[in-house]
Amino acid sequence: MKKVNKKTFMLLMAVLCTVMLFGCSGTTDNSKEKTSTPDSSSEEIKEKQEKxxxxxxxxxxxxxxxxxxxxxxxxxxxxxxxxxxxxxxxxxxxxxxxxxxxxxxxxxxxxxxxxxxxxxxxxxxxxxxxxxxxxxxxxxxxxxxxxxxxxxxxxxxxxxxxALLFMYNKALVKEVPKTTDELLQRMKSETKDGHYVFVEQHSTSYCSAPWIQGFQGYIINESKTPGLDLPETIQALEYHKEFVPYMPADGEYNTVTTLFTEGKSEFAIGGPWLVPGLKEAKVDLGIASMPVLPNGNPLKPFSxxxxxxxxxxxxxxxxxxxxxxxxxxxxxxxxxxxxxxxxxxxxxxxxxxxxxxxxxxxxxxxxxxxxxxxxMPNVPEMDVMWGITDELLASINKNNGNVAEECRRCQKMALEQIEAMH
Amino acid sequence: MDRRKGYTHWIYLVPFLIFIIMTVLIPLIYTFYVSFTNMSVYHWTNYKFIGLKNYYKALLTVDSGFLSALFRTLLWTALNIILLVFFAFVIALGLNSPELRFKNIYKTLLIFPWAMPAYVTILLWRMGMFNTEFGFLNQLIRKAGWQPINFLSTDVYAFLSCMIINLWLGIPYMFTMIDAAMQSIDRGIYENAYMEGAGFWRVHVFITAPMIAPILTPILIMTAFTNFKQFDIVYLMTMQTGSKTGANIHTLITYVYDKAFVTSNYGYSAAVTGIISLIIIILYMGMQKIARSKVN
Missing domain, CATH: 3.40.190.10 (Periplasmic binding protein-like II)
Structure with missing residues (x-):
């Protein structure tokens, strides 16, 4: 019995080895095998290759x-x-x-x-x-x-x-604000008891980019230079920070989407990917032009x-x-x-x-x-900018960091990481 | 016959050795090789040998952030091990109580968090418990008339929140091991101790704990390293791209990930990996030495 077991075990091991070794070999394309059959004429081979x-x-x-x-x-x-x-x-x-x-x-x-x-x-x-x-x-x-x-x-x-869209719930909104200042005034006066005027993912790069770009700032430009400490970017983030206390503190995708879907927020900035879910939830969805910033530019989202x-x-x-x-x-x-x-x-x-x-x-x-x-910037350096900009926004919006100081800190970090890419 | 015995066991091991060589050794050697090259997005096919430059660059990441991450990781590991063992020991004691009925049902229920994929558990805790708007804890806080707490945006709260999840995920494994170790203790020893007047805690502190210690030592070492290499809980709770919370509770691994791996500089990342591995190996050897001396 012992011998049989041993033999069986050895056989199994041999099979396992063979399977593993064959498993490591490259896959074989059947169509190629067919073209190399000796019976095929050269014309047939050519025809098959062309196919x-x-x-x-x-x-x-x-x-x-x-x-x-x-x-x-x-x-x-x-x-x-x-x-x-x-x-x-x-x-x-x-x-x-x-x-x-x-x-x-x-x-x-x-x-x-x-x-x-x-x-x-x-x-x-x-x-x-x-x-x-x-x-x-x-x-x-x-x-x-x-x-x-x-x-x-x-x-x-x-x-x-x-691209991100400025969405509103028609059932809750009588008039859509044309400017961000109007929006802020409404947020200040009407946000209370779990009811929000406006929600967005305020501390993510993708969703904050419209504010930065509206102020003529940028996260990174075509020549691969980060722009987190530009005066325009600092100005944008200081202005954007005024909106944050009137939005849910975590600013997460799930929170923002749920609040807007459940009719607990009148306006939201979100992507077209939200639309099927909103329709399913029977939200009377309206889409308006992006509100205009104090400098006369509309919010400019990434595409x-x-x-x-x-x-x-x-x-x-x-x-x-x-x-x-x-x-x-x-x-x-x-x-x-x-x-x-x-x-x-x-x-x-x-x-x-x-x-x-x-x-x-x-x-x-x-x-x-x-x-x-x-x-969206397509330079490889953008890969490091997403995380750093998220960190910048979280430190400003969630930990009440000083905008200019945090921008300078994160710009330095961005330059170091970009240097590390090479 | 003796000679056959000498190599037969190697034949049995061949498939597994091939598997280990292919999945562990070759990638390890390749990583080591890559760490001496400038392989990156910019040198994907035309990379070349650059000597120790990546190691020099990697050592530059040993800044104040690295050191605080290292200290935090050690604190995390120590606190989690102590709490894991404490809670698991108490649960195992309860489950070993002779009067307790339906033990198997409790054991099955208690093991459930371990059976769930960690990724799902972490995100459920993040959204279901700690979320500022809908989280269970903030619902309770609101009902009590207080302002909601953003648990994941401040360092201390975020660290504690992550630790709770780690305990939730880790206790089932630890209590199963302690429970199994307890089964090996002769009941007669307890009876003698009780007859000689020892109380409940005295019995378990001076009999149960020392008797299960040798069995638990390797498990504790393994758990210590699982905790030391902590990545998923801290990353998913506070640092996920697009959902950063603002808390800085980097562990060693999340710190180097943030510093090196996002750069797509594979030579540099490989060198950082090498340095981290070296730190872990040194710590492992140290812990083994301590554990061996304690057991002896």
Missing amino acids: QVQTITIWHSADATIADTLQKQVDSLNPDVNVKFERKENMAESLKLVGNDPESAPDMYLWAHDKVGVFAEMGILSPITDFIGEEETKALIPMTLEAGKYDGQNYQLPIYYE GVQGIHVLKHVGENKKGAVASVLKVLVKPEVGIALAEAANCAPANVRAYDNVAISENEMIMALREMAENVVP
């Missing part, structure tokens, strides 16, 4: 509705080009790991523009101008095209964009432009297929379909001629804002 070249894989981490809508649009390229949208979790990390590996990387990916700088510096992106001409992109909103530019090259074909990026490894072999996919996705019909299916604001201006879109309050608000929004 293989026509398969385009696009990674995404978007909502299923958006991916399905885009998939339907590119399905029109069948059978010449077979495009597959594949959902990928942790896409940034995956692209860092396999972006240069033709065996594992996708041909393209759909994502916001703010990582363009990182991937361009890593050398995994091709400029979209290698595949599509200016003629095809001239109908795109200039802001959306600018968003994907890094170091003089354009790495993204914009599809749709998002996040979602678009298609092409991986460098794609090379010449698939150039035609990639170009045909981009040419389909740049069409206004794609924007219209996305707007209808998922309330997305199209990057193509021609899409706004569509009647259904022109009647969509949220999308038209985003269209109006397109001239005022600031694309």
Whole structure:
């Protein structure tokens, strides 16, 4: 019995070893195996290879509705080009790991523009101008095209964009304030007993950027210089701090969203992603123009432009297929379909001629804002700025820190961390 | 026969050794190698050997912030170990009471926090208990007519809040171990002690505690290092990107994460990791030495 057990154990170990070793070997593409069968004639091989070249894989981490809508649009390229949208979790990390590996990387990916700088510096992106001409992109909103530019090259074909919106509950609001001063007066006089006039995530970089940018300050500019200690930024944060005592102390996403959804706040600044939940909760949602600051500028939120990026490894072999996919996705019909299916604001201006879109309050608000929004910085240095700016805002708004001192401290920290990146 | 015996156990170990080499040793060697290069976003494919520059840069992070994070981590570890052992010991004593009925039900309920994913537990506590608007604690405070407290924005409150969650997550494991250790004690010893007039606390302080100490020593060392390497509770409660609370309760790991890992400078991050690992190894050796001398 003992011997049998021993033999069985040895056998199991051998199987386990074999499985582990085979598990470590690279995956085998069946289609490639087929092309290398000795029976195939060279013409068949060539034909099959050509067919293989026509398969385009696009990674995404978007909502299923958006991916399905885009998939339907590119399905029109069948059978010449077979495009597959594949959902990928942790896409940034995956692209860092396999972006240069033709065996594992996708041909393209759909994502916001703010990582363009990182991937361009890593050398995994091709400029979209290698595949599509200016003629095809001239109908795109200039802001959306600018968003994907890094170091003089354009790495993204914009599809749709998002930005924070000034939302209000029509059931609670009679008149929408035009200026931030009016809003502040109402907050001071009407905020009490768990009822708020206005809520926002006051201590996050993304949500405070509209105030900073409205005062002509910035978090980081194109030349990778942080602007936390600029007089404009300090002025913006001092002014913004006046609003904070009349908002929930933690200013967290869940708190802000719940208060607005439950009708405990009249106004909120939030993204378009809140809209489906608000509609489900039957909030009578209104969207107004961003209120105007004392300097005459409206609040200027960040825009996040979602678009298609092409991986460098794609090379010449698939150039035609990639170009045909981009040419389909740049069409206004794609924007219209996305707007209808998922309330997305199209990057193509021609899409706004569509009647259904022109009647969509949220999308038209985003269209109006397109001239005022600031694309999120796409330089790699922005990765360190998010955390540092959050820390700055938390120390000012939650711990009552001195604005100028905290701005200087965080600017120093930002410069140190940016230096550490190199 | 003897020679066969000499290598057979190695054959049995081969699959696991391969697994350890692939998942631990190779990444470790690679990290060590990367720490001597300038691999970063800017040198992703064209990185080169730069000697000890990253270590020099990493040592510059040993500033006042680093030292206060180190002190805070030691305080965190000590307080948590003491409280974990105390509460777990008391619970285990209660569960070992001969008169107690439905012991298994209590044990199952008490183990529940351990079974929940820590990430979910932490976020539930953050929103459900400590939130300024909807948190249970602030609802009670409001009902009492006081102003709500932003538990997570001041250092002391945030530190205590994180510690409560750590205890909530850690006590089930500790009480299970203490309970198991208690099962190994001969009941006759207690009967003799009671017959000789020893009281409840005297019995457990002078009999139970010393008898379970050798079993608990490795568990305490492991728990000490789990606490020393604390990241998730402190990070998710106070430092999550987009939800920073304003409290500065950095532990050693959150501090170096904040300083090094967000920079996408992989050579530098690897060097920082090396230095932290060295600190942990030194502390581990020290604790083992102390533990061994105590047990002896």
